[in-house]
Amino acid sequence: xxxxxxxxxxxxxxxxxxxxxxxxxxxxxxxxxxxxxxxxxxxxxxxxxxxxxxxxxxxxxxxxxxxxxxxxxxxxxxxxxxxxxxxxxxxxxxxxxxxxxxxxxxxxxxxxxxxxxxxxxxxxxxxxxxxxxxxxxxxxxxxxxxxxxxxxxxxxxxxxxxxxxxxxxxxxxxxxxxxxxxxxxxxxxxxxxxxxxxxxxxxxxxxxxxxxxxxxxxxxxxxxxxxxxxxxxxxxxxxxxxxxxxxxxxxxxxxxxxxxxxxxxxxxxxxxxxxxxxxxxxxxxxxxxxxxxxxxxxxxxxxxxxxxxxxxxxxxxxxxxxxxxxxxxxxxxxxxxxxxxx
Amino acid sequence: xxxxxxxxxxxxxxxxxxxxxxxxxxxxxxxxxxxxxxxxxxxxxxxxxxxxxxxxxxxxxxxxxxxxxxxxxxxxxxxxxxxxxxxxxxxxxxxxxxxxxxxxxxxxxxxxxxxxxxxxxxxxxxxxxxxxxxxxxxxxxxxxxxxxxxxxxxxxxxxxxxxxxxxxxxxxxxxxxxxxxxxxxxxxxxxxxxxxxxxxxxxxxxxxxxxxxxxxxxxxxxxxxxxxxxxxxxxxxxxxxxxxxxxxxxxxxxxxxxxxxxxxxxxxxxxxxxxxxxxxxxxxxxxxxxxxxxxxxxxxxxxxxxxxxxxxxxxxxxxxxxxxxxxxxxxxxxxxxxxxxx
Numbered sequence: 001x002x003x004x005x006x007x008x009x010x011x012x013x014x015x016x017x018x019x020x021x022x023x024x025x026x027x028x029x030x031x032x033x034x035x036x037x038x039x040x041x042x043x044x045x046x047x048x049x050x051x052x053x054x055x056x057x058x059x060x061x062x063x064x065x066x067x068x069x070x071x072x073x074x075x076x077x078x079x080x081x082x083x084x085x086x087x088x089x090x091x092x093x094x095x096x097x098x099x100x101x102x103x104x105x106x107x108x109x110x111x112x113x114x115x116x117x118x119x120x121x122x123x124x125x126x127x128x129x130x131x132x133x134x135x136x137x138x139x140x141x142x143x144x145x146x147x148x149x150x151x152x153x154x155x156x157x158x159x160x161x162x163x164x165x166x167x168x169x170x171x172x173x174x175x176x177x178x179x180x181x182x183x184x185x186x187x188x189x190x191x192x193x194x195x196x197x198x199x200x201x202x203x204x205x206x207x208x209x210x211x212x213x214x215x216x217x218x219x220x221x222x223x224x225x226x227x228x229x230x231x232x233x234x235x236x237x238x239x240x241x242x243x244x245x246x247x248x249x250x251x252x253x254x255x256x257x258x259x260x261x262x263x264x265x266x267x268x269x270x271x272x273x274x275x276x277x278x279x280x281x282x283x284x285x286x287x288x289x290x291x292x293x294x295x296x297x298x299x300x301x302x303x304x305x306x307x308x309x310x311x312x313x314x315x316x317x318x319x320x321x322x323x324x325x326x327x328x329x330x331x332x333x334x335x336x337x338x339x340x341x342x
Numbered sequence: 343x344x345x346x347x348x349x350x351x352x353x354x355x356x357x358x359x360x361x362x363x364x365x366x367x368x369x370x371x372x373x374x375x376x377x378x379x380x381x382x383x384x385x386x387x388x389x390x391x392x393x394x395x396x397x398x399x400x401x402x403x404x405x406x407x408x409x410x411x412x413x414x415x416x417x418x419x420x421x422x423x424x425x426x427x428x429x430x431x432x433x434x435x436x437x438x439x440x441x442x443x444x445x446x447x448x449x450x451x452x453x454x455x456x457x458x459x460x461x462x463x464x465x466x467x468x469x470x471x472x473x474x475x476x477x478x479x480x481x482x483x484x485x486x487x488x489x490x491x492x493x494x495x496x497x498x499x500x501x502x503x504x505x506x507x508x509x510x511x512x513x514x515x516x517x518x519x520x521x522x523x524x525x526x527x528x529x530x531x532x533x534x535x536x537x538x539x540x541x542x543x544x545x546x547x548x549x550x551x552x553x554x555x556x557x558x559x560x561x562x563x564x565x566x567x568x569x570x571x572x573x574x575x576x577x578x579x580x581x582x583x584x585x586x587x588x589x590x591x592x593x594x595x596x597x598x599x600x601x602x603x604x605x606x607x608x609x610x611x612x613x614x615x616x617x618x619x620x621x622x623x624x625x626x627x628x629x630x631x632x633x634x635x636x637x638x639x640x641x642x643x644x645x646x647x648x649x650x651x652x653x654x655x656x657x658x659x660x661x662x663x664x665x666x667x668x669x670x671x672x673x674x675x676x677x678x679x680x681x682x683x684x
Contacts, residue, residue: 001343001470007421008445051662053648088430089656090450094533098667103350104528105458106669108432108614116447120462127343127469128350147658188422188445191436201474231613251442280413310449314429316489320393325440327448 002126008187008213015182015337016125017131018118020071021177023290024063026141026167029278032267037290039066045142045167048319052276053087055141057096058283060085061147063169064097064136067289071173073132078173080124081134082117084108085159085281086165087147094137110233111206112189112310113137114170115329116283119186120144121174122331131175131284138169139280148199148315161201162278163237164268170285172293180335181296187217187330191312193321200315203240203276205310211247212308213276217330218253223253227293229301232292234284234308235263236329237277262287262308286310307329344468350529350555351562357524357679358458359465361474361517366405366666367631369482371620374609379632381408386511387484395429398509399438399481401624402427404464405511406439409631413515415474417442420515422466423476424459426450427623428507429489434480444476444674452650453548453576454531455479456512456627457671459466461528464673473517480511480624488655489540505545505579505621508608514635518567522670522677523638529552529559529672533654537665541614541655545618546583547616547666548651552578553589558596559672567597571643572632576626576650576670602651604629625649638677648673 002010022036030041047055047062060083068075078100084107085092097104119134124130142152144165150156153266192212196205196229218224224252225230225231236244241261241291248255260283263277288306294300311329344352365380382404389397402425411419420442427434428448439446451458457479468474484494486507492498516525534554538547544595552575558609560566566572578586583603590597607629608620630648637643651670659665 004421004471053658055664079346084450086431088658089428089452089654091654092658094654094667095659095664098535100535101532103532104669105462105530106426106450107424108450112433120447123469123471124351127465127471129465130345137439150674190443190445191440193440194508196364213405312389312431312433314433316395316430317433317437320395322437325436327446 001133006220008122008216011185012122012126012178014126014182015124015176016176017178018181019173020073021289021293022063022066022070022171023065023170023286024059025286026159029166029168029266032272034266034291038286052140052142053091056092056138056143058140059169060092060096060136061082064134064171067171067173071174076100078102078134078273080105081136082107082120083136084113085138086110086144087124089250092286094279109327110312111281111312112308112327113281115306115308115331117330118331122183122186125174125176129339131166133174134171136171137281137285139165139282140167142166144280158274159200163263163277165276165280166283166290168282170289172289177337181293181333182337183331184334185221185332187213189213189327189329191325191327193325197323199318202218202311203237204243204310205311206326207236207240207243207247209326210244210309211306213328213330215251215253219329225258228258228303228305230260230304231255231258232304232306233261235279236261236309237263239276296333299335303334306333344509348562350558351460352412352465353527354464354468354525354641356468356519357517357526357626358464358516359520360523361515361629362409362634363635364405364408364412365512366401366627370509371510371608373529374614376633380628394482394484395433398434398480398485402434402438402478402480406476406513409513409515409659415515417444421472421475422474424449424462424479425478426455427480428452428486429586432458451669452652453623454650454669455623456630457650457673460487460653460673461671462597464525464528466530467516467518475516475656476513478513479623479627481507481624482509483507486622492580500617501542502617503581504617505605505619506616507622508620508625510628512622512631514631519679523635523675524679525673526676527563529555530668531671533667533669535665535667536555539665541660543580546585547653548668549582549585549589550577550584550669551647552651555670555672557595561606567600569599570645570647571603572646573597573600574646574648575603577603577621578603578651581618634676641677648675
């Protein structure tokens with residue numbers, strides 16, 4: 001049973017295993033520096049469907065099915081799934097997953113969804129409540145741009161701080177402890193809102209939420225940045241990443257040589273003209289499942305702190321002049337189920 | 343630690359207590375047959391704010407604060423909260439709760455949100471993961487009509503099967519076992535989609551999901567409808583309620599003399615001209631927290647099965663001709679922590 005060591009932080013007693021995982025991305029992501037790490041690159045933005053929303057549903061479904069088939073798991077063997085996405089009423093998840101007949105707990109954390117899903121899956125698994133629990137999320141450039149910004153055909157000019165919503169999905173299945181990668185601990189974040197109102201600068205809005213959860217995790221577990229191979233944020237992009245490092249430095253925490261941001265990693269920012277980097281629920285989910293988890297499984301990486309970051313505004317709220325509340329949850333993923341000597 | 347007795351159903355080992363709860367509703371709900379049961383009736387549709395979205399955020403915040411103050415609980419004493427709502431990107435929750443400084447796990451289950459939040463709160467509490475965990479949700483007639491149907495000023499004619507989104511919120515705080523009401527068991531639902539495409543007949547779309555979860559709960563726990571004082575659905579309305587009873591009868595389960603639907607209970611359907619009844623996340627949440635939980639606490643009611651029901655479509659999906667996937671989760675709430683003789 002997971003042990004609560006502070007208001008926010010839980011240590012796993014018997015660290016659950018991320019038994020299987022998969023990632024599928026779109027064409028542009030498949031032209032980026034991480035291309036070789038993803039399970040599939042789909043060049044058809046419609047994923048064989050008629051609408052972009054159906055395409056994103058298909059992407060999420062295919063990614064979860066891939067994670068299941070890679071782990072030799074049938075849908076019937078999955079006890080429940082935590083799923084959510086960016087679209088209004090989370091329709092990528094509900095339409096994408098409806099045929100799988102798996103008990104569903106819908107979650108909403110914007111781009112923090114993969115952290116939230118993994119944290120809940122780990123807590124449930126370590127409490128003996130599930131044999132296979134899936135965490136899955138997605139995003140799609142065309143659905144997100146249409147919903148959050150402008151119709152694509154409008155051809156709006158993008159600001160320098162704008163990020164590029166990734167067409168990507170990641171899915172992971174959490175099971176009782178067997179082999180690496182293990183989920184060792186989680187910290188549940190809270191909403192942080194520093195008053196940023198620019199929906200084209202979400203990295204800046206989300207950085208303080210990431211700073212809060214990283215600081216809280218390190219404090220609660222008495223760990224140091226040097227204990228990690230990487231402290232991974234979701235999609236702060238270039239602008240938000242710099243801000244995160246500054247914010248933590250001013251609190252006496254230096255993560256500058258450990259920090260990796262999935263939004264920065266996903267693209268060759270200059271050559272692919274994505275301004276501040278990638279974003280979207282699927283960005284950090286696919287980079288985690290495609291790049292980081294395999295390296296933890298092989299032992300190339302030992303310890304990472306995965307902190308997907310979500311901006312919790314809506315177009316309606318932005319139009320009403322509201323600032324952007326943000327959140328991040330931290331998931332400590334390790335190649336070892338115990339620190340040596342523990 | 344909760345005990346998993348089937349793929350969907352968990353029995354609580356030490357049934358958590360719903361320590362405190364509150365409900366606040368709008369003017370029309372305050373003119374209905376349940377008026378006397380709610381903690382507050384607010385006649386100002388704006389709740390003192392400038393926009394309807396801000397009004398709904400204020401409603402949710404006030405309701406959670408009311409639940410905390412009734413239970414003599416400070417926000418600092420709440421370990422985490424499960425919250426969600428109907429608005430795009432769940433902004434009622436994120437803006438309503440951002441100042442409370444409580445770790446947040448955002449959920450999305452449309453009008454099934456209160457069941458999902460209570461189920462997760464109970465599972466976490468019985469697993470020793472929280473001292474006070476809050477479940478909260480809301481809906482608002484003006485925000486929902488604008489987002490899901492037509493601008494109010496358009497004056498669209500409502501169909502006979504249409505339901506009236508309630509301006510209402512319910513909040514509950516779940517804690518380790520002390521006194522009644524207790525959460526004894528939960529069943530996690532799955533998506534059911536019978537092909538209904540009429541977004542003005544959501545009761546019919548949701549009835550099969552309610553039938554599935556009720557049948558599964560009764561089967562898994564070997565309980566009978568006669569074991570309950572009431573089997574409570576969220577907002578099926580008149581049309582969906584009749585369908586639910588028929589669907590279960592065809593499976594050999596007769597709940598006709600036990601079934602109560604919060605959407606039907608909320609209004610005097612004829613006199614208040616609400617067509618098929620009330621709907622919205624806040625409908626079942628406020629009726630649970632205002633009407634049912636106090637009666638369980640006093641012992642007037644012994645056992646209820648609470649099954650809030652959610653329609654998981656979006657306007658975009660409906661415009662694309664999609665049918666309506668639905669879900670419901672069951673929460674067994676009781677005045678006793680064990681069946682006598684058990």
